[in-house]
Amino acid sequence: MSDMRLIVAGAGGRMGRALIRAISETPGAVVTGALEAPGSELLGQDAGVLAGLPASGVELSCDLWSLSKDADGILDFTVPAATIANVAIAAQRGLVHVIGTTGLSASDNAVIRSVTSQAIVVQSGNMSLGVNLLAALVKQVAKSLDEDFDIEIIEMHHKAKIDAPSGTAYLLGQAAAEGRGIDLAQRSVRARDGYTGPRNPGDIGFATLRGGTVTGDHSVIFAGPYERIELAHKAEDRMIFARGALKAAMWARDKKPGFYTMTDVLGIS
Missing domain, CATH: 3.40.50.720 (NAD(P)-binding Rossmann-like Domain)
Structure with missing residues (x-):
């Protein structure tokens, strides 16, 4: 060819x-x-x-x-x-x-x-092999754990990035939502400020960090009673x-x- x-x-x-x-x-x-x-x-x-x-x-x-x-x-x-x-x-x-x-x-x-x-x-919101394997793991973990485990997604990128949350964070959030069988658009929390009240069970939270020359760091946290599972990917180039x-x-x-x-x-x- x-x-x-x-x-x-x-x-x-x-x-x-x-x-x-x-x-x-x-x-x-x-x-x-x-x-x-x-x-x-x-x-x-x-x-x-x-x-x-x-x-x-x-x-x-x-x-x-x-x-x-x-x-x-x-x-x-x-x-x-x-x-x-x-x-x-x-x-x-x-x-x-x-x-x-x-x-x-x-x-x-x-x-x-x-x-x-x-x-x-x-x-795709991210073309790397590692991130897409991570998304598959996130979906499986979200499916396996009930709402006693809260899902939070943290991402950090360089200071010149112009959109937030990142496409990769959204990709991971979508994977978690699919695992839970919920609509991400209806259950995501993109910002918290002021008196927010307690966290709603089943929501998927996002936190965005910007600074320096970071290519892309992403973590998905499953926070349950007295234990946490953290899945992460760090892009270096x-x-x-x-x-x-x-x-x-x-x-x-x-x-x-x-x-x-x-x-x-x-x-x-």
Whole structure:
């Protein structure tokens, strides 16, 4: 099979550069396009050079329609508005669309789902193997323990992160909610301040920390009577997310149109 030709969306950002490096290290994959926002000062620059590699001849562009003419897939870790703008073009072109963007609203996710009858979409709040295995464990523990065990999710990221709670925290919260058989939107507590009263049994709490250069730390605490179970994951380099996204793209290349997650990619659904 020929190399998978991939577009990196947000190619000038930290994750975009990590994705370009990951592709350069992976046999069977090649960067065919680098997408950036209109007006970016990085437009026209070489994607390889920006990623700390030799010049690749692929320049950053804001024209996804042109870039996608000869592509097989797009790796998209951007912002919600950009991802939603990319969805329609990726679907029209028949690209595999790997979405790691976080902060998406319910309506954004509905738009993404709407194209999956004709497009291949792999979406996850976190693309790493470790986090997705952690989510599977969280679901099982939540299913095994009753409401005597309160669930709290703590996450910390670098000070430049713009959404909260993180997509990974939400992924873990959703896993816990599925294990308990409850609706996360109805039972999550995102903030506590002032006189809150006692904790409601069965709620899933979130705490968000921001500071420094932390790539991503996540803990899920099951706090019961006189004992606690803590499950944790600490990310040390963005390359774990980049390699996971690339694995997802190559896995999805020959799949039928539909909506997939990393649990499908890893075979742990």
